[in-house]
Amino acid sequence: MKNDRTTTLGPLRDPSFRRSAALFRAFLREQHDPDHCYSLLARDAADQVERYVPLRDRVVVDVGGGSGHFAEEFRRRGADSYLFEPDPRELTAGGRRPTAGAVVADGYLLPLTDGVADVCFSSNVLEHVADPQTFLSEMVRVTRPGGLIYVSFTNWYSPWGGHEWAPWHYLGAERARRRYERRTGRPAKHTVGENLFPIHIGTTLRQVRSRTDVSVVSARARYWPLLPTLAPKIPVLREFTTWNLLLILRRCP
Numbered sequence: 001m002k003n004d005r006t007t008t009l010g011p012l013r014d015p016s017f018r019r020s021a022a023l024f025r026a027f028l029r030e031q032h033d034p035d036h037c038y039s040l041l042a043r044d045a046a047d048q049v050e051r052y053v054p055l056r057d058r059v060v061v062d063v064g065g066g067s068g069h070f071a072e073e074f075r076r077r078g079a080d081s082y083l084f085e086p087d088p089r090e091l092t093a094g095g096r097r098p099t100a101g102a103v104v105a106d107g108y109l110l111p112l113t114d115g116v117a118d119v120c121f122s123s124n125v126l127e128h129v130a131d132p133q134t135f136l137s138e139m140v141r142v143t144r145p146g147g148l149i150y151v152s153f154t155n156w157y158s159p160w161g162g163h164e165w166a167p168w169h170y171l172g173a174e175r176a177r178r179r180y181e182r183r184t185g186r187p188a189k190h191t192v193g194e195n196l197f198p199i200h201i202g203t204t205l206r207q208v209r210s211r212t213d214v215s216v217v218s219a220r221a222r223y224w225p226l227l228p229t230l231a232p233k234i235p236v237l238r239e240f241t242t243w244n245l246l247l248i249l250r251r252c253p
């Protein structure tokens, strides 16, 4: 399914080389222009959600929503949007005010009743939790039957798997982290086993497909410029060539 949309860069088609290049350029500027980076990413993700469900008048829950760019974009498109984030510092990163609808809460235990959300959304959080399947179960619990679950994560063997110390994670996490600290003189944000956990595409797909409470609508390389559903199908290769896996799930009735 293709999708055209307008940004400050003009229409971007997903998938396309132009879109991937725009996202990559924004990602490279993330440190000194986070607003540009996350606004573009949020528009892109909202477009992806809207391929499956219109956002207007829907209840959207963003789990681990950080600075709130995604929740704000959903609201701009008419959604009733809420953000759950356990770290208050993330809500105010870059001097931002916490976005409307932001709640300090852990994704393992959302303060929501069952089936309240039309869309449950989580971008780049799964690799930061020790028990991704329990985290996912909580997302499923709060989604209404027939509702949509958008979950994306950076797989460990992705070129960005080690986050700020990538790509040196290929030589070992601890070594990569120490190298980063030595080179930059700054403490690394992530430590494996504390706030970053190796997660793999094959294992995750097997776990999700074995669940009886969701069906897998799509599994794709989130940022890939062409044939995004092909890479996640190829064992071993998918772990290295997929920068980030996007799963679209449907809550079973």
Ligand SMILES: C[S@@+](CC[C@H](N)C(=O)[O-])C[C@H]1O[C@@H](n2cnc3c(N)ncnc32)[C@H](O)[C@@H]1O
Binding pocket: 038, 063, 064, 065, 066, 067, 084, 085, 086, 087, 090, 105, 106, 107, 108, 122, 123, 124, 125, 128, 129
């Ligand atoms: C890399 S950031 C992603 C932020 C945003 N979703 C995005 O895509 O830009 C990871 C976020 O996950 C949050 N997080 C970590 N553990 C979590 C948990 N147990 N429940 C919910 N969020 C969590 C972190 O606080 C952080 O804001």
